[in-house]
Amino acid sequence: MNIFLRMVTAMVGVLIAAPVIAQQTPPPGGPPRNFELPEFQRHTLDNGLQITLVPFGKIPKITIVVDVRTGNANEGEHTWLSDLAGELMKEGTEVRSAELINRQSARMGGQLFVSTGVDVTQIGMSVLSEFSEDAIGLVAEAIRQPAFPASELERLRANLLRQRSLALSQPSAIASAAYNKLLYGDHAYGRSYPSEEQLNSYTLAQVEQYYENNFGARRSHVMVAGQFDANKVLAAIKKDFSDWRSGPAVLINPPRPTDAAxxxxxxxxxxxxxxxxxxxxxxxxxxxxxxxxxxxxxxxxxxxxxxxxxxxxxxxxxxxxxxxxxxxxxxxxxxxxxxxxxxxxxxxxxxxxxxxxxxxxxxxxxxxxxxxxxxxxxxxxxxxxxxxxxxxxxxxxxxxxxxxxxxxxxxxxxxxxxxxxxxxxxxxxxxxxxxxxxxxxxxxxxxxxxxxxxxxxxxxxxx
The missing domain is CATH 3.30.830.10 (Metalloenzyme, LuxS/M16 peptidase-like)
Structure with missing residues (x-):
């Protein structure tokens, strides 16, 4: 009984004090500090590949991202051809199947990703630091030697068709597509969705040609952040990327937007x-x-x-x-x-x-x-x-x-x-x-x- 009374008394005290605490003015915040960018290294290989190494954090993990300056803006009139290419790049390389890549990535504590954007396509993964060099090799293989398996083309096309149908069933997507079209016209920024006929017409040869026309060292930037041995990571990047073809220069195609009432x-x-x-x-x-x-x-x-x-x-x-x-x-x-x-x-x-x-x-x-x-x-x-x-x-x-x-x-x-x-x-x-x-x-x-x-x-x- 005494314990119960003490508990009730304590709870009442907290409830009485709560309004007082709530009314106290919080202390003013300190002056904002600049973001301190960690010391990082920048390198450029003879083939034009750019490299940025950023030591970051305390967890023994490493994130590797390769930016390639290509995406929807480089498709010409073939809307979503770059998306189809990106999906096919997830399906294995000339050396390893997608299943093997997934198993090996999982053993390193990560998963390979390919992301197609408007202006940039990203390929990379996050893994435990002890697997840094192996992960760099796997990313390099994925970007340099995609298999583009014909057996997966129709399945991936069907996935994109479903994504398109789902998006265009949403009024928000319809409004966004119309807005982009009005602002940017026939520029790639103004094309949000392909027609079904267009998406169904794409061939494996077109995907391979898109890759050939847009991927190469001069358009690519390897970025690494996390806990790693900089010398070993740099050596691994040089080993796996230095003999990659330079490829095309970055395509600069700014839009000519129009504004009107x-x-x-x-x-x-x-x-x-x-x-x-x-x-x-x-x-x-x-x-x-x-x-x-x-x-x-x-x-x-x-x-x-x-x-x-x-x-x-x-x-x-x-x-x-x-x-x-x-x-x-x-x-x-x-x-x-x-x-x-x-x-x-x-x-x-x-x-x-x-x-x-x-x-x-x-x-x-x-x-x-x-x-x-x-x-x-x-x-x-x-x-x-x-x-x-x-x-x-x-x-x-x-x-x-x-x-x-x-x-x-x-x-x-x-x-x-x-x-x-x-x-x-x-x-x-x-x-x-x-x-x-x-x-x-x-x-x-x-x-x-x-x-x-x-x-x-x-x-x-x-x-």
């Missing part, structure tokens, strides 16, 4: 929600103001505490998960506010989005908003670079956009030095409502009458 409406009768994208092209990731623009995006719609989210989600309940984002591309980027809103409030939601854009263009944000945004960006930056794979992802991004090492080491100090006035200026310069593209996928019978009441859409050309 355009409205694209796509009908989905009976849809309970309207998928809305509002945006336009913006500055290149290498531009000095790009970080300010990114911070502006976070404040406006790119975080849970952003202005647009607070307005159309928290205050008005028009949508559950709105977001804005900046998509960096070669020599350009595009900004977009994305939301799936209840059909009956499509017009009011669009009005509020434009209203928040105009508000940020006309008046600088408060100091508190800027500081909160900077704290959020500082925290996410640290989390993004807490692993070897995360760090290599950033180095890959920097290489793609020709950014200096100081971009990473000085990132936090730059972010935390951006002022409210600078955010206002980039919003005014780059967020131009009269040049925005608006895409809506939904029940047009219910949506059209609402759009007539949106003042910001006056003068927009419907496509």
């Amino acid at each position: 355009r409205l694209k409406l796509i009908d989905r009768p009976g849809a309970p929600q309207a998928n809305v994208i509002i945006g336009l092209t913006a500055l290149a990731p290498s531009a000095p103001a790009y970080r300010t623009f990114s911070q502006m995006n976070t404040l406006l719609g790119g975080s849970f505490a952003s202005r647009i989210t607070a307005n159309i989600r928290e205050d008005k309940g028009y949508t559950y998960s709105p977001r804005s984002r900046v998509a960096g591309r070669i020599s350009t980027s595009n900004w977009a506010q994305i939301a799936a809103v209840t059909t009956d409030v499509t017009g009011p939601a669009i009005t509020e989005i434009f209203r928040e854009i105009e508000k940020l263009r006309s008046t600088p944000p408060t100091v508190e908003e800027v500081e909160n945004t900077q704290s959020y960006l500082t925290g996410t930056f640290v989390l993004q670079h807490a692993t070897p794979r995360g760090l290599l992802g950033r180095l890959s991004y920097m290489a793609l956009h020709n950014l200096p090492d100081s971009y990473l080491s000085e990132y936090l100090s730059h972010i935390n030095a951006i002022s409210a006035l600078e955010i206002n200026k980039v919003a005014r310069k780059y967020l131009r409502p009269a040049k925005m593209t608006v895409v809506i996928v939904g029940d047009l019978e219910k949506i059209r009458p609402q759009l007539a009441a949106v003042p910001y859409l006056e003068g927009f050309e419907e496509l």
Whole structure:
């Protein structure tokens, strides 16, 4: 009984003290520190292959990633041919079957991956450090000697056809594809999905020709991060890659994006929600103001505490998960506010989005908003670079956009030095409502009458 009374007394004490504790002001955060990039080595082989070695962390693991500057942007009119090639590259080499590669990778504590992107294809794996040299050899074999087995072509084609069908059953994917097409036209950035006929027409010979035209040392960058013996790793890379053919130079094919007051409406009768994208092209990731623009995006719609989210989600309940984002591309980027809103409030939601854009263009944000945004960006930056794979992802991004090492080491100090006035200026310069593209996928019978009441859409050309 005495024990029970003591427990009750203790619990009551905690409950009484809780409000007092909750009301205490937390101590102020310390000044932001620059991200300290570990000492790393850079090398270039005679065939043009670039090498970056980054000692990182304390866990005895190593991550190997080979960036090859090819992807959807190098397909020409053959949309997703690079994806088909990437899938086939997972199916074994001229030396080992896919099953053997998987078993050997698992014994090293990892798994080989191939990832096809818009501008870059990545091949790599993460393994225990003791297998560093073996893993480098396996990655080199996968990238240099893919088997492209004819027996797997139809299965992988069927997988891509299913992925396409699933994606195009989603209104968000339909809206995104239409948005990209309007911004980038016939450039590869504007082509999101192939037709079924197109995907069914691809032959193994086309896959092999794509590989021949786009893979080689001059387009490739081997990056290694983790705990490893630098001399042994460098020697292994030289042994496995130095006799690889130089291959083609990097293809630079920047888009010629167009911005105009355009409205694209796509009908989905009976849809309970309207998928809305509002945006336009913006500055290149290498531009000095790009970080300010990114911070502006976070404040406006790119975080849970952003202005647009607070307005159309928290205050008005028009949508559950709105977001804005900046998509960096070669020599350009595009900004977009994305939301799936209840059909009956499509017009009011669009009005509020434009209203928040105009508000940020006309008046600088408060100091508190800027500081909160900077704290959020500082925290996410640290989390993004807490692993070897995360760090290599950033180095890959920097290489793609020709950014200096100081971009990473000085990132936090730059972010935390951006002022409210600078955010206002980039919003005014780059967020131009009269040049925005608006895409809506939904029940047009219910949506059209609402759009007539949106003042910001006056003068927009419907496509």
